Amino acid sequence: MRKIEHLGVAVKDLEAAMKTYVALFGQAAYKVESVESEGVKTAFFAAGPNKIELLEGTREDSPIAKYVSKRGEGLHHVAFDVEDIEAEMSRLEKAGFRLLNDKPKDGADNKLVVFLHPKDSHGVLIELCQEKP
């Protein structure tokens, strides 16, 4: 793990949340992207080297929509940048972490991603992400 890549914030209404974060950062999102397979629309903001990902569920059965209806809006996950996602997956699996997907999948912002079960990390949903070549 090299660094925190971004923090993910689950929101109810991406348009409304983007207005708030434009005001907060004083600049527009640098990327707005839908990931159809995950049922999410995302927007990325940057402050120096730090990034915030806003996520809105696009279907009722998407993980983000379920999260928001159960727990409300808020901090959803912490994403770590990794050099070799497969190597990290096998290292963490051996260390007892459960992976929520057994293969890396396409995430937003040109990344391969995998999530770890939040119960194994004291309630924090962790995303590993590797920049796609």
Ligand code: ZN
């Ligand atoms: Zn993320």
